[in-house]
Amino acid sequence: MQTDAQIQAHLENLIDPNSGQAYGAVWQVTGDSNRLHLSLTLGYPAQTEQDALIARIKESLAEPRDVLLDIEHQVESQATQGDIPGLTGVKNIIAVASGKGGVGKSTTTVNLALAMAKEGARVGILDADIYGPSQGMMMGFAEGTRPQVRDEKIFIPPMSHGVQVMSMAFLTTKDTPVAWRGPMVTGAMMQILTQTDWNDLDYLFIDMPPGTGDIQLTLAQKVPVAGSVIVTTPQDIALLDARRGIEMFNKVKIPVLGVVENMSTHICSNCGHQEAIFGDEGGDSLAAEYKVDVLGKLPLSLAIRQHSDAGNPVVVSESESEAAGIYQSIARKLGATLASQQDNQFAMPTIGMSDD
Numbered sequence: 001m002q003t004d005a006q007i008q009a010h011l012e013n014l015i016d017p018n019s020g021q022a023y024g025a026v027w028q029v030t031g032d033s034n035r036l037h038l039s040l041t042l043g044y045p046a047q048t049e050q051d052a053l054i055a056r057i058k059e060s061l062a063e064p065r066d067v068l069l070d071i072e073h074q075v076e077s078q079a080t081q082g083d084i085p086g087l088t089g090v091k092n093i094i095a096v097a098s099g100k101g102g103v104g105k106s107t108t109t110v111n112l113a114l115a116m117a118k119e120g121a122r123v124g125i126l127d128a129d130i131y132g133p134s135q136g137m138m139m140g141f142a143e144g145t146r147p148q149v150r151d152e153k154i155f156i157p158p159m160s161h162g163v164q165v166m167s168m169a170f171l172t173t174k175d176t177p178v179a180w181r182g183p184m185v186t187g188a189m190m191q192i193l194t195q196t197d198w199n200d201l202d203y204l205f206i207d208m209p210p211g212t213g214d215i216q217l218t219l220a221q222k223v224p225v226a227g228s229v230i231v232t233t234p235q236d237i238a239l240l241d242a243r244r245g246i247e248m249f250n251k252v253k254i255p256v257l258g259v260v261e262n263m264s265t266h267i268c269s270n271c272g273h274q275e276a277i278f279g280d281e282g283g284d285s286l287a288a289e290y291k292v293d294v295l296g297k298l299p300l301s302l303a304i305r306q307h308s309d310a311g312n313p314v315v316v317s318e319s320e321s322e323a324a325g326i327y328q329s330i331a332r333k334l335g336a337t338l339a340s341q342q343d344n345q346f347a348m349p350t351i352g353m354s355d356d
C-alpha cells in the first residue's frame with residue numbers, strides 16, 4: 001500500500017485545472033488503510049470542485065481507497081497598480097470591463113460574483129455602470145431599495161444571494177436626471193467605493209462603465225484594482241473595442257486576468273444545435289495576441305437572459321445547468337490567476353501595432 005508520504009508526493013504533482021500548474025505543497029494527508037483524509041489549502045476558493053477532484057484522486061491512486069477531502073482557501077491581498085492604498089474591508093478589487101456597451105458585461109459580473117460566492121468566497125459588487133446601473137435589478141433588489149446609512153456618511157451595502165452590493169441605482173431614482181459629466185461620475189464612484197462599509201470581502205467586483213474613455217481611464221487610475229476581466233462578444237467590432245480595453249489596463253499597469261467571450265455560440269431552443277454565428281476564434285486570437293487566457297465562453301442563452309432580468313441569475317436559479325458550470329469554472333480560474341499575480345506579467349501584444 002502507498003504510504004502517506006508517497007500519496008503526498010503524488011498529489012503535489014497533480015495539475016490544478018484552474019491554474020494549469022502542479023498543486024505543489026498544499027496538501028495534508030492523514031488516514032488509515034480504508035480511508036484517506038486529505039486537506040487542500042488553495043489561494044482561491046474552489047468548493048464546487050470537490051466531487052470532481054475526489055473522483056480524479058481516486059482514479060489516480062495505485063490502490064482503491066475511500067477519500068475524504070476538505071478544500072480550504074486563503075485569499076491574499078494582491079498588489080494594486082502604482083501602489084495605490086487598498087480599500088478597508090476588501091482584499092482584492094476586480095474590474096470587469098468591456099470596450100463596448102451591450103456585450104453582457106453586467107450579466108457576466110453578476111454571475112461571476114455569485115459563482116465566486118458559491119466557491120466559498122466573501123464577495124461584493126459595485127455597480128459603476130453609471131449610465132445603465134442594472135445590478136440592483138439583476139440581483140433581485142426591489143425597486144426603491146436604499147442602503148442603510150451610518151454616522152450620516154457610511155453606506156451599509158444591501159445583501160442579496162449572500163453578496164454585498166452597492167449601486168448608483170440605490171442612490172438615484174428613475175426621475176433623477178443623469179446628465180453626468182466625467183469628473184462627476186468618477187467623484188461619485190470614488191465616494192461610493194470608499195464610503196461603503198464593505199464587510200471582510202475577498203473579492204469586490206466592479207462593473208465598469210462600458211467603453212475606454214476618460215471616465216474609465218480615471219477610474220482605472222484611482223481605484224486600487226488587483227486585476228481586470230475583459231468581456232467581449234466574438235464579432236470583430238467588439239473585439240476591436242476589447243483590444244482598447246486591454247490596452248487601457250496595460251497603460252495604467254493593471255493586470256488583465258483574462259477574457260470572457262460572451263454570446264459565443266447560439267443554441268437552438270428547439271433542437272439544441274449549437275452554432276458559432278459570429279465565428280469561434282475571436283476571443284482566442286485576442287487572448288493569444290495579448291498573452292492572456294480566455295477564462296471561458298458563454299453561449300447566447302435564453303436562460304441566462306431571463307434569469308438575470310428576473311433578478312435570479314442562472315448561477316443561483318439553475319445551479320446545475322451547463323451555463324452555471326461555465327461561470328463556476330471561470331470564477332475558479334479567475335481566482336487562481338489572481339492568486340498567481342506575485343510574478344506579475346502585464347498583458348502585452350506579441351504581434352501587430354497599436355493604432356494610437
Ligand SMILES: Nc1ncnc2c1ncn2[C@@H]1O[C@H](COP(=O)(O)OP(=O)(O)OP(=O)(O)O)[C@@H](O)[C@H]1O
Nearest residue numbers: 101102103104105106107132210299300301304305
Ligand atoms: N450569454 C447571454 N445570453 C443571452 N442573453 C445575454 C447573455 N449575456 C447577456 N445577455 C443579455 O444581453 C443584454 C445586455 O446585457 P448586459 O446588460 O449584461 O450588457 P452590458 O455589456 O452590461 O451592457 P451596458 O454596458 O450597456 O450596460 C441583457 O438583456 C442580458 O440579459
